[in-house]
Amino acid sequence: MSDASDANQAPAKNTEAHPLDALTGGAFSAPTSGERAARVREWLAGNPAAEQIQEVFKELSVRDKGAARALRERLDELKRAKGQEAIAAEWAEKAQAMLAAPKLNIADAMAWQRDAAKAGAPLSREPLAGLKTQLAERLRTIEDLQHRVQVQREAAVLLSQRIDVLSTKPWRDAATALDTLRNDVAHWQQQAEGLIGDPSWASVEARFPPLLEGSKAQLLVVWDAFQAALALTTAAAEDSNAALPPVPVWADEITVARGGTPLSQQSAQPEAAVAAAPAPRAPRAVDPAQREKAEAAVGEALAKLEKETAEGHGKASAGAAAALRAVLKEHGRHVSDAVEAQVHTALTAAGELEGWSRWRADQLREELVNKAESLIKRPEGQALGGRKMQESLRQLREEWKKTDQTGPANHALWKRFDHACNEAHKVVEAWLDKVKADAAEHRGARLALIEELKAWGAAQAGTSDLKGLQRGLHQFADRWRDAGHLSEKAFAEIMPQWKQAFAAAATPLENAQKESMDRRQALIEEAGVLSAAPQLRIDAVRALQQRWQAEAQAVPLDRRQEQKLWDAFRKPLDEAFQRKGAEREKSQGAVSDHDRAVLQASDALRAANDSGDAQRIRQAMAELDAAIRGQKAAVAAAASAASAPGETAAAPAPAEGEAAATGEAAAEGGETPAAPTPKAPPKPVVAVRRADDRPGGVRAEPAAAGRGGKFGSRDGGRDGGRPGGRGDDRGARPGRFGDAPREERGPRLGDAAFRAQRDALENAQAALRKLAAQAHGEALTQLLTAWEQRDPAQLPNAQAFGGRVTPAVRGAWAQALGNSTPKAAPSEALLRLEMAAEVPTPAEQLSERRMLQLQLLTRRNDPAPVQTWGEDAAKVLAGPSDANSARRLQNALKALLRS
Structure with a gap:
């Protein structure tokens, strides 16, 4: 008994705690899922090691997936952080390599931040944040150098213009401005040397060093020539035997000071007069024709420069300014002071145009930056979708590229613009991820639909419900059409599988349709044979149409194809019925006497309507009514019978055509026609309206008192109280709506006569x-x-x-x-x-x-x-x-x- 009792006892409950329960603060021993999740979160708040989290997750996820969700999220976060550290190290190495290089590529440095953000690098944390700042400072220094190169180039142009202008002035003015020019040229050279000696000079774009060198060479050539010419002029002024300077204005001035004739006027004077002329001290004189020619040449070049400057064409204005300088060197000594001042103003404006282009480019960049920042500052209800955001960003970047082509770069604005575009591109990335997920889902749904179609097609292999089969195929086609978007490549890969499965499922229907088309072609041939027969058999046509209808209901076809076959089937039958109708109309082409009388009365009524006489109109209406009832035909028949003595009187004009034909046949046979058959009494009225309130109608008499109707509201009983009931004398009412007999009508009218009398009566x-x-x-x-x-x-x-x-x-x-x-x-x-x-x-x-x-x-x-x-x-x-x-x-x- 003791052994049995021990065997029947329940096994002792295992109260041993989990090895990780103490580590997690009782997460494994907690009685409910909520308590386990709370203890897991408390344990995670202490930032345990990743190995411990992985071990706890492995054990707890088997028991409670809900409580292990926080562990999985922490593991995913650690994984992402680990991946970001690796990405940060990679991009930090790239940034350090660019900073350590003696020559920094501006495009690579500007693209580093964008590419790092796209790769998911944490740019807001060290060391990437510091490296980003260093690259920005380095780029700012390089851009400043490039800007200073352009300023130096402009300064060299302006100095050259000043020297050119002094070469057209008196040489004493040039001598006075010599010291100032010497200081300016020396200062320019010092600044240029400072640019070349800058540590970041090697990183500027390749087009800037040649610009600086070319400006320096051109300025020094002009400066050296100016100094040499001024020295020769000074020596010639002091020594009358010294050679004249190469500057025409100064040479003429020295020649006049020596008492001679200027070179520009020597060709217009005879040699004797030149030799005997005294040495006047008058100011320089210019031939009016020569001045007009010079001002015309200078004015043409000046107008072109002013036009290009006004339109803001930087490159074209530079070329026009160079052309004007060349013309001025050739004709500058012959133009007036007003034209010369206008030329210098235009050259100064052309020199400032490039600076204006830079300012205008910065304005356009500011607008693009504001547009890019507005994309990420939109309210939630007005936020752009992924596709529109992608198109907007692409358009903004294209406009930025076009702006860069019109002016020098601006790194500060580019930094703001690129940051805004990268922030807005997050929406595009989320949309692209969603598109990829939806595409994968749509592909899976389409593959599942193909498998379903294959299974359904195999199940419908021997079915006789062809309409149901067609309806099912249409439903599958609609589901395929609504299965979601796929890329062109994925759709091209999956479409052949769908076509193959659909063709296999539609094979029974297609076979049945081919057989049905053969049968329908046979019916069309039978229709042609029936229509070609001399006598059209209506019963055969009706049977043939019934066979066509049964075939159409059994096997469905495409709507257009079915309509085409039906048109081919009905065409010969319609032609046959048309021929029959034409023959009938031909046989009935002769208008009857009754119709002719009605048409004549209708014409008389129309004439009376035109006269406007009411009495005549009423008389014509009465005559038309008599003609319609056949009274005129009866009168005419009686008159003809009275006018033919010895002949047997024909029967009165009948109301129907058959009676007339019988009377004529009897008259031709010489037999006396029998008296007309008396008209059958009208049928008794089965039902009549309770109260006929129409004009001319007979109002129902109050029924005799009796038992109530179904709801107690009707007078009389079911049979005895209702007119026409079982208690009524059904033969007592010959008329339909009362005791009045039915109005006699004349013979049936033809279509033309009926329409003519109807129109005439309405007009009357x-x-x-x-x-x-x-x-x-x-x-x-x-x-x-x-x-x-x-x-x-x-x-x-x-x-x-x-x-x-x-x-x-x-x-x-x-x-x-x-x-x-x-x-x-x-x-x-x-x-x-x-x-x-x-x-x-x-x-x-x-x-x-x-x-x-x-x-x-x-x-x-x-x-x-x-x-x-x-x-x-x-x-x-x-x-x-x-x-x-x-x-x-x-x-x-x-x-x-x-x-």
Whole structure:
């Protein structure tokens, strides 16, 4: 028993703690997942080693993945930090190598920060932050050197221009400015030597050293030539036997001082006059023709330079300035002082144009920087998407490149611009990552759809539901179309697999469609055979159409192809029916006597409508009605029968064509036709409307009292109380809508006759309405005239007013007009007329009309105004006539006579 009891006891619970439980502060022994996660976070707050975190994650992730999420995040963070350290070390090494090199490539230094940011290097932490600052300072120094080179170049140009200008002035002015020029040239050389001796001179762009050297060489050549010419001029001024200087202006000045003739005037004077001429001391004289020629040449070059300078063309303005200087050297001594001053102003403006170009380029760069920074400062609701952000950044960088081509670089603005673009590019990177993830997801979904299509196609291999198969294929095609975007390369790789699977699934449908097309072609051939037969068999055509319909319902085809086959099938049948209709119309081409009579009556009615005579129109309408009913045909038949003695009278003109044919056949056979068969009595009425309220309709009589209907609301019982029920005498009502018999109609009309009589009657009714309106208007005008003149003789007769005015009413109006001493008519009469006619009352009478309406509500036994309007009109006519009352009476009677 003791052994059994020991065996039945439950095993003891394992209370041994996990080896890592003490390390993590009880994360493994915590009873709930939330407590385990909290203890894990507390343990991670102490920054444990990465090896310990990895070990704890390995053990805890098996038990509780939720609590191990914080461990996984810390491991990912450490991994990223480790990767960033490696990236930082790599980019720090590149930056140190560039700083240590004797020559720093500006493009590489400017691209270092952008490429490092794209690679994920931590530029905000050391050592990359310090290296970034050092590179920026180095770039700033190099850009400053390049800028100073351009300034020195401009200074050399300006010095050369000053020397050129002095060569056109008196030599004493040049001698006075010699010391100042010597100091300026020496200072320029000192600055140029300082630029070349700068430690960063080797890192400037390759185009700047040649610029500085060329400016220096050109300046020194001009300076040396100027000094030598001025020395010769000074010596020639002191010694009359010394050689003249090579500067034309100075040589002419020395020649004049010696008492000779200037070289520019020697060609215009005879040799004897030159030898015998005294030595005048007058200022230099220039030939007007020569001055005009020189100013024309200088003016042309000056205009070109001013145009290029105004348009801001830096390169073109530099070339135009060089051309102007060359022209000035040749013709400078012959132009006036005003033209010379204008030339120097234009050259100075051209020299400043390059500086303006630099300023304008910086302005454009500022705008681009602001645009780039605005991309990352947009509100959340207006943030650009990935694609638009990518396009915007690409456009901004292209514009920056174009700006760099128009002016020197600006590293400070480039730094801001590149930083803003890199920050905005994070949105593009996130979008690209999402696009890649979506592309992978879309590719997987498309591959799964291909496998599903293959399985579905295998399951539908032997199906007979072709419409269901086509519908399923359409659904798969729609799903493939909506499966998401793929790149062109991925789509080109996966598309052949989809086409192969789709073709395999659609094989049963395509085979069935080919067989169906063969069968339909056979039906089309049968249709052609039927249409070509001399006698068209309607039953065969109907059967053929039913076979086509069954085939179309069984096997679906493409809409366009099916429509094309259907058109080919129905074309011969339509042609056959058209031929049959044409033959029928040909056989019925001869108009019957009845139709001819109706057409003649319609023409007579149209002529009466054109005449405008109401009596003639009514007479023509009556004749047309008689023609439609066949009365004219009967009269004509009777007259013809009476005019042929000895012959047997034919039967009356029948209502149908068959009866007429029977009578003619009997007459030709010499037999006396039998009397016409009496018309069958009309069918009894099975149902009739309870209350026929239509014009001319018969109102139902109240049924005898009986048991109620289904809901107790109908009069009478189910059978006995309802007209036409089981208790009624169904044969007692020959008509359809009452006791009146059905109206007799004439023979059936042809299409032309029917349309002609319908149009003629409609036009006649419209003409009668128009004539009636005109007659009422004239009658009212005569009535108002008779009222104004108090002359009953001018009152029209009762027929002129229409059926609404009886002779008694007309007599009352005449009696009222005959009263020679009219009394003031009560205003109530006019108000009652306006109420009867339902026309508006003048504003000043509205309160009286409302009061009268309230009074009429209390007079229950008095007649309504619509019943006494004739008497009310007589009361108005008995009173005096005035414009207001006449207008109100006319409006009221116009509405009453028209209704």
